[in-house]
Amino acid sequence: MFLWQYLTLLLPITVQICKAQICEEFSDLDISHAIIGTSLEIRLLAYTRDNATCGTLLSHTDLSAHPQFNWSRPTTFVIHGYRPNGSPPIWVVELTKLLLARADMNVIVVDWNRGAANVNYLKTVENTHKAGDNLTAFIKVMQEHGASLSSIHMIGVSLGAHVSGFVGANLNGLIGRITALDPAGPQFTGTPPEDRLDPTDAQFVDVLHTDMDALGFREPLGHIDFYANGGADQPGCPKTIFSGTSYLKCDHQRSVLLFLDSLNWRCVSTAYPCASYKAFLDGDCLSCDRFGAAGCPVFGYDVTKWRDVLVKMGQTKTFFTTNTKSPFCRTNYRMEVMIWNEDVRFGYITVKLHGNGKEAVATIDHKPSEFKKYTETKLLAQFDKDIQSVKKVSLKFSTGNVLKAKYKLRVLRIRLRHLEREERPLCRYDILLQQGKEVTVKPIHCEESNF
Structure with a gap:
């Protein structure tokens, strides 16, 4: 009898515990739902540091039903885009985790999979x-x-970028920030501001472009627009349609992966204001004097450091390049080469930095560089990693044409200046580069008169 009474008392408690431990998950649909077509249904899944892995389904109208949430805290909404096969976004869990690691906030994942899963994109x-x-x-x-x-x-x-824009416009641009990751281009390109995201939709709008020649939007949409690798083809993504669905979505999805990298402290991608990607690669836009002591803005979560000056400047286009995989950030140097060959030379330079058992590589090959006698050729060298203490430098010159005679580049002086870290430039004098052969030298700090 005692055991039965004990179990009777325990049962309601067990039920309550089970209820408290119910974790709501993102809608998991499949291609059949997309073929039939789904009607819009929005589920709001809330997370805090106290329930970072266990989503709470919020009521749209009665927040008093969720006393565990403090709505005076900052709140970040995460809004996905088109879901042609109905599956949950693979990045949503990681993004939620990294946001909560950064700040004590509410994270609300907007699950509109029913409504986004539809083979009819127009719907x-x-x-x-x-x-x-x-x-x-x-x-x-x-x-x-x-x-x-x-x-x-x-x-x-x-598409979630434009959803954010519509919300911001409805609220008269008073929300704090909209971050748009490769905003959708189809059906939005060429439309007026009220039918898409624009800078007036929030107090600060930052935008990343990674697939502007296909699924993304080409023109600037924010106070600052970042064009990763020029905003179109991303390194490491398939180049032909024979790669299947990866060819269609890799560039577009890279936007989320780059943002995740900016959140997890792995590295920082510095972006440079410039009129075009070509001018950026040519090394014509490496000054950030307009930003004062803060220097050039960085892509991603921490760009708010430059918020006030960017809002005053209006719309700013910036460029940066990345590696093929995480960590995506690269390290930028200004490279200056002076030769003493009598004849003009055209070609490409590959530079390697060595230090502490590591090697960083930069290949300057977006176009043949022109080298003239006693004339300083300025180049942008973008290395795949940062070497804190450079002990040796390797150089290789090539023309890209194996049929031509083997040229030699007689370097009078080479100078390397780190663009993101305050330190004395590195120099080396009197180097003979034979085409296709790598030469390794020990650099020295440039003399004061040379920088």
Whole structure:
């Protein structure tokens, strides 16, 4: 009898514990849902540092049902894009985890998979406006519970970037920040600002472009627009359609991977304001004097350090390059070469930095560089990693044409200046480079008169 009474008392407690431990997950659909077509349904999955891996399904209208959430804290919304096969985004869990590691905030994953999963892309585009209206109403409920519009950050991927823009426009541009990761281009290119994301949709709008020649948007949309690797083809992504679906989505999805890298402290990608990607690669845009002591802006989560000056400047286009995989960031040097050959030389330079058992490589091959006697040729050298203490430098000159005679490049002086770290430039004098042969030398700090 005692055992039965004990179990009777224990049962309600067990039920309550089970209820408390229910974790809501992102909708998992499949291609059949997309073929039939899904009607818009929005689920809001909330996470905090106290429940970083266990989502809570929020009520759209009654936040008093969730007393565990403090709505006066900053809140970040994560909004995905088109889901043609209905599967959950593979990056959403990692992004949530990294955001919570950065700050004590509420993270709300906006699950509109039902509405985004549809082979009819035009129908999904229509749903972006409805999703924007839905989230606007929810944020107004948040305000009633102590939320401040200026403390709201919306991270929108592809179509999610425009959903963020619609929310921001509905709230008169008063939300704090919109981060747009490769905003969708199809059906939005050429449309007026009220039908897409634009800089007036938030107090600060930062945009990344990685697939502007296909699924992404080409023109600037924010206070600052980052064009990774020029904004189109991303290194390491397939170049032909024979690679299957990866060919179609790799460039587009790279935007999220780059943002994740900016969150996890692995490295920093410095971006340079410039009129074009070509001018950037040519080394014509390596000065960031306009930003004062802060220097050039960095891509990603921490760009808010430059927020005030960027808002005053209006729309700013910036460029940076990446490695093929994480860590994606590269290290930039200004490289200056002076030769004493009588004849002009055209060719490519590969530079390697050695130090502490590591090697960093930069190949300057976007076009043949021109070298003239006693004339300083300025180049941008982008290394795949940072070497803190450079002990040796390797150089190789090539013309790219194996049929031509073997040229020699007689280098009078080479100078390397780190663009992201304050330190004395490295120099080396009187080097003979034979075409195709690598030469390794020990650099010295440049004399004061040379920099």
